[in-house]
Amino acid sequence: MFIRSSAAIAAAVLLSSPVLPQGARAADKLTDPQIAHIAYTAGVIDINAAKQAMKKAKNKDVKAFAEDMVRDHEAVNKQALALVKKLNVTPEDNDTSKALSKQASEKLAELDKLSGAAFDKAYVANEVAYHKTVNGALETQLIPSASNAELKNLLQTGLKIFQGHEQHAEHVAAELK
Amino acid sequence: MPGRLASTALAVVFLTMVVPADAATIEITMENLVISPAEISAKVGDTIQWVNKDVFAHTATARNGDFDVTLPPNKSAASVLKKAGTVEYYCRYHPNMKAMLKVEP
Ligand SMILES: [Cu+2]
Numbered sequence: 001m002f003i004r005s006s007a008a009i010a011a012a013v014l015l016s017s018p019v020l021p022q023g024a025r026a027a028d029k030l031t032d033p034q035i036a037h038i039a040y041t042a043g044v045i046d047i048n049a050a051k052q053a054m055k056k057a058k059n060k061d062v063k064a065f066a067e068d069m070v071r072d073h074e075a076v077n078k079q080a081l082a083l084v085k086k087l088n089v090t091p092e093d094n095d096t097s098k099a100l101s102k103q104a105s106e107k108l109a110e111l112d113k114l115s116g117a118a119f120d121k122a123y124v125a126n127e128v129a130y131h132k133t134v135n136g137a138l139e140t141q142l143i144p145s146a147s148n149a150e151l152k153n154l155l156q157t158g159l160k161i162f163q164g165h166e167q168h169a170e171h172v173a174a175e176l177k
Numbered sequence: 178m179p180g181r182l183a184s185t186a187l188a189v190v191f192l193t194m195v196v197p198a199d200a201a202t203i204e205i206t207m208e209n210l211v212i213s214p215a216e217i218s219a220k221v222g223d224t225i226q227w228v229n230k231d232v233f234a235h236t237a238t239a240r241n242g243d244f245d246v247t248l249p250p251n252k253s254a255a256s257v258l259k260k261a262g263t264v265e266y267y268c269r270y271h272p273n274m275k276a277m278l279k280v281e282p
Binding site for chain 2: 076078168
């Protein structure tokens with residue numbers, strides 16, 4: 001299944017540093033500016049996917065879900081921007097962010113070719129997989145690696161809201177069947 | 178001063194008209210994606226003060242259609258209870274947020 005394997009790739013990308021040997025891991029640990037960049041990028045990706053869905057989706061629950069995604073992810077990202085400004089941190093681009101963006105633009109192009117019910121289904125299925133991946137990364141990597149308490153706190157709020165999105169997406173996916 | 182006396186008298190009239198003697202204001206807060214208290218009792222005529230402390234927009238939406246209040250981030254809103262009954266409500270944007278309001282006559 002394509003969706004499944006694309007989630008697995010993203011998970012592998014996000015989780016690549018924890019599997020490194022102990023010695024390399026310390027040097028490889030994500031810094032706060034990198035974590036902020038990854039979290040922000042992950043939000044932008046979901047906003048772009050939702051904006052595409054708001055144009056293309058036919059089902060009203062799918063449309064409403066996409067609107068929820070834009071509203072929440074924009075709120076989190078606004079908060080993230082305010083925080084990095086306050087902390088005087090410049091988000092730093094990194095391999096994880098780059099891999100996420102590349103994969104997301106491929107997905108956007110793939111979904112763009114679909115329409116009607118096929119689009120709705122594929123979009124929601126990808127939302128389930130995507131939130132699962134991001135939540136896994138937040139839980140196992142980004143939150144434990146964050147040094148600044150306020151950043152950690154924001155990531156935890158993000159995790160909580162994204163877990164809700166994952167359930168919401170699963171619910172919409174089940175309704176579409 | 179007669180003017181002042183008149184306006185005070187007017188204010189008293191208005192207050193007694195708008196707020197029944199035993200009406201209360203009850204605060205229900207939405208913070209960190211949780212509604213609290215999760216269960217509360219009130220009476221017809223009471224005012225619910227909905228307080229959203231999150232950066233996210235929420236709604237308080239009754240499953241039976243009695244009310245649907247939209248709360249922008251960090252905003253609050255008030256609604257007066259008009260009907261008795263036990264109302265389950267939730268947030269349309271975050272359906273995990275659920276709570277119960279018991280309105281006594
Ligand atoms: Cu909500």
